[in-house]
Amino acid sequence: MRDALRTQLWPLPALGVVLAVAAGVGLPRLDMRIPYEDRPSLTGYLFGGGPAAARAVLEAIAGSLISVTALTFSLTVVTLQLASSQFSPRLLRTFSQDRYVQTTLALFLATFTYTLTVLRTVRAEGGGQRMFVPQMSVTLAFLLAVASVFALVVFLAHLARKIRVETMLRDVHVDADATIRRLLTESGSGTAERTAVPRLPADTLPLPAGASGFLVAVNEKALLAAAVDADALVLIDRCPGSSLIAGTPAGAAWPRTGEPFTPDTRHRLVEQAAGTLTTEFERTPEQDVAFGLRQLTDVAVKALSPGINDPTTAVHALSHSSALLCELARRDLSPRLLRDDDGRVRVVLRRPTLAELLHLAVAQPLRYGAAEPAVLARLCMLLRELAWHSTPEQRPAVVGHLERVRAAVAALELHPDDRADLADLADSVDQALTGHWLPAAP
Template identity: 75%
Template sequence: MVSLPGSRDALRAQLWPLPALGVVLAAGAGVGLPRLDARIQHHIPTSLAAYLFGGGPEAARTVLESITGSMITVTALTFSLTVVTLQLASSQFSPRLLRTFNRDRYVQRTLALFLATFTYALTVLRTVRTEEIGQPPFVPQLSVTVAFLLALASVLALVAFLSHLARKIRVETMLRDVHTDAEDTLRRILPEAGPGAAERPVSPRPPADAVPLPAGNSGFLAAADEKALLSAAVEADAVILIDRNPGSSLIAGTPAGVAWPRTGRSFTTGTRHRLVRQTAEALTTGAERTHQQDVGFGLRQLTDVACKALSPGVNDPTTAVHALSHCSALLCELAKRDPGPRLLADDDGHIRVVLRRPTLAELLDLVVAQPLRYGAADPAVLARILMLLRELAWHSAPGQHPAITDHLERVRSTAASQNFHPDERSELGGLFDSVEQALAGQWPPTAT
């Protein structure tokens, strides 16, 4: 399994790294280009010089001062618009969408361009000399021309940024972005269920006297270092079971898994302490959930949007239906993959590490339970949940059908307790039948 390093994933979710890099590069260019100007100023061909800045020192200072003054204002405006967008996404949709906005490369690059232009113009400004200073006048023509071009690029970037921001705050765009990230995590973490999926090794069961493995830090489990866990298990001749999914909340000192000797012999005191320490170091925790190894995080975000849309203060069932559609697509993709625990074996083929992963039943409950509760009185929401169950039934294996049947009965019980119009109840009844037909491998066309 290939996963993003935790530090890299954390940096991608921050707004500052790319703008900071732009400032450093711009400062370097602001120092280096004027020196290059001083060397080649008298050797520039006339044909090329016609396209460079042709004003004197005062004009150069005026241009550079105008660029620095305007760019810091534009940067503040851009940052303000970004903050307003983050606040809107947090209050109207879900606070867990803020990470998706922070990872937006377009916003990061725009801020980087604005700050780089400001820094570059300010750095070049210090090299312009007038006769009043008592030294020969100097105008870095090439450097001032580059500053002018950066200012033009910033104007175009501002227009494009406003267009991007208007598109970004649309709920359809946000749902699509979350779907894309979740699908990428799903395909990266879970292998496709091949012909040999049924013959996969059986996960070992821990004995009653298994050694608890407490978490080293409190927070959400972001990732488990598979190589470190496998190395620790081989060194101690043990089997390690991590029974908490990525995304679960860990409390320091509370067991996140267990370990037991593979050969039945007891651990020595030193081996036990070393195994506990190495396991704690192999589990990375953070203050928030991430897409690094958390298969259910995208579904959590989409479900939060659906629940927020069904709240009395928002009352937007259409958005809830759209979010459930994205959930259905992800669940259908999940049904095609191997949802069992991650088993790591040593060079001799002995299973050494078992990493728990969420099952289809658990993720289906995550998607259906809360929207069913908050959207129980809306026939459109119940209809979309039934369509979700129908679509999932068509893509799932027979062993996954009991979870779908269980949720089908929950929806049936919920619908029976509502005071729906007879036509609405009849439509829902047809959808109940269609789910049962999909479970039987049938997909009759809907009536037109």
């Protein structure tokens, strides 16, 4: 729910409209109770016109604000279309969660709604009713209109900066880095747990997914309670971000004591486990540490497509991927273990390995950018940087991808200088794997 409210365009504008209606109803009533004729120093700062002038001001503000709001929505839609077609559809949620966009739309809609609500309270004298002009309310409408003008200028400047690919890549990097730091501990703190992962027996109870979609979250407390209730050990072998199909196993369970489950226990455990797996139609960074790498890889692959042919953007995306991989190499990626009150392991939640994450970041850019020396050079640098931060058990994955890069270089018809440069970069990866980083000659 929190992620849905944060990444949708409508919640903040909807809240602004509700507050505007409340203010449009409440402030005119407060205006009725204030004796402005006894406070000349106050009225000098408030709206001083009659009913016709108040209506003209409010109508002008309402008419202009609805036009500006339509323009803002149009620009937003165009930006979303550009981000989807030019970079990646996975970047849309990054733009839709932008607080600048949400706040600007909320201010425009709130000003329009407030102005219309106040307009209904303006009365001219005649027909048995007294003249009433809510001076404070009209003044606030004028101030909101001025604030909306400044907000429009800021929004246009922010939009011009937001649609730059460097800004989008930075936003993806920041979100992914926050997810990694929130979900993964520093490497070394989970060494003791890594050795305590229980063995998987030959005969297990499959735990099918309850609904199809991307696995976005696992309710750890509910899953642990279900495992304790059934006196079982539970393994969820699908990482957040994986695509689940209803009825297809997403994990397995087996009795802790070795005694077979009763039919009632089996049925209850299967239903409870399925209820702890939350699936959605799209991936989210809530528990998915690989989602940021997926977004960056999509941008790199789209930039390398023949229709766009922008290797510079691909190189920039690989630079961000390298930074995330180096951060992941310093984190504990071993399975997450949930224990009961007695300290016994009850639930094992699988996490992606560094080899899988490296394959996600390198495999597709290498395939689609194999003919571009700049992309191959950045891939070599990525492997070199990761090799410098990796542990001995992580280095075989780096070596495997280095061989794939060398094979891609060997299959190309390159200029001798380009081939020599790439060979030197590949050799520098070997040196980094042994703990040596030789600087380039000046």
